[in-house]
Amino acid sequence: MRRFLSRKFMRFPLTVLVFLGMAINQAPAFSATPDIYPAPEQAKLDLAAALKSAAAGHKRVILDFGGNWCGDCHVLDIYFHDPANKPILDANYVLVHINIGHMDENQSIAERYQVPLAKGVPALAVLDEHGKLMYSQKSGEFEAMRRMESSAVTSFLIQWKPVKPGCSAVQVNC
Numbered sequence: 001m002r003r004f005l006s007r008k009f010m011r012f013p014l015t016v017l018v019f020l021g022m023a024i025n026q027a028p029a030f031s032a033t034p035d036i037y038p039a040p041e042q043a044k045l046d047l048a049a050a051l052k053s054a055a056a057g058h059k060r061v062i063l064d065f066g067g068n069w070c071g072d073c074h075v076l077d078i079y080f081h082d083p084a085n086k087p088i089l090d091a092n093y094v095l096v097h098i099n100i101g102h103m104d105e106n107q108s109i110a111e112r113y114q115v116p117l118a119k120g121v122p123a124l125a126v127l128d129e130h131g132k133l134m135y136s137q138k139s140g141e142f143e144a145m146r147r148m149e150s151s152a153v154t155s156f157l158i159q160w161k162p163v164k165p166g167c168s169a170v171q172v173n174c
Contacts, residue, residue, distance in 0.1 A: 035068045036066070036068060036073060036074065036077045036097050037066060037067055037068050037073070037097045037098070037099035037100075038097065038099060039099065040099040040100070040101050040105035040106055042099070043096075043098045043099065043105075043106045043109055044109070046096050046097075046098070047061075047063070047096055047098070047109065050094040050095075050096045051127070051130075051131045053094045054093075054094045054127070054128075054129045055129045055130065057094070057129075058129055058162065058164070059091075059092055059093055059094050059129060059162065060092060060093050060094075060126055060127060060128055060129065060134065060160060060161065060162050061093065061094050061095075061096060061126070061127040061128075061129075061131070062089075062093045062094070062095050062096065062124055062125070062126055062160075063096050063098055063109070063113060063115070063124065063125040063126075063127065064076065064077075064095060064096065064097050064098065064122055064123075064124055065098045065100050065106070065109075065110055065115055065117060065121055065122065065123045065124070065125075066097070066098075066099070066100060066121040066122040066123070067099055067100055067101060067102065067121065068099070069102070070121055070122065071146060072120075072121070072122055072142070072143060072144060072145040072146050073121060073122040073145070075145040075146050075148075076122045076142055076145045076153065077097075079145070079148075079150040079152075079153040080095065080153060082150045082153070082154075084150060084151075084154055085150060085153050085154050085157055088154065088157040088158065088161065089157060091161075092157070092161035092162060093157070093161070098110075100117060100121065103117060103118075110123070113125040113127070113133055113136050114133065114136040114138070115136045115137060116138060116140075119137070119138070119139055119140035119143065120140035120143030120144075121140075121143065122142050122143070122145060123136075123137045123140065123142065123143070124136070124137050124141075124142060124156075125137070126160045128162070129162070134160060135160055
């Protein structure tokens with residue numbers, strides 16, 4: 001009886017593994033993380049379009065330097081789209097993702113906006129509606145985004161949003 005049971009139970013895990021293997025092979029391929037950053041050569045065009053849009057909408061521009069390989073960059077993007085942050089972002093900013101490749105692309109844009117990529121990514125710069133630099137991360141402030149809370153992004157967005165006529169700097173939806 002013992003021999004019969006052991007054979008029966010030995011076949012069960014093998015059968016399960018075979019079916020799992022078949023299911024995995026039949027499942028459509030997908031990436032666990034989406035591509036946030038467009039091709040590196042797109043950066044100059046995206047920046048020009050963002051500056052035009054920001055001027056028309058009286059918004060600021062956030063330059064988000066990073067790469068699709070960067071886990072912290074994906075966390076930042078998740079936090080940007082968090083329900084607490086998305087309305088602030090949409091109302092006050094034009095977001096531009098700038099692909100730095102593997103630290104070998106778009107270095108000139110980072111230098112122009114005083115973003116030291118060697119300190120880590122994601123790294124942000126904020127421009128006013130005319131393209132003037134308002135802020136750049138100098139010390140890799142968001143480099144360890146995976147250990148930060150979404151509220152850090154909320155604070156950042158509120159701190160650097162433009163103050164519109166009739167509003168105070170601390171009002172979130174003004």
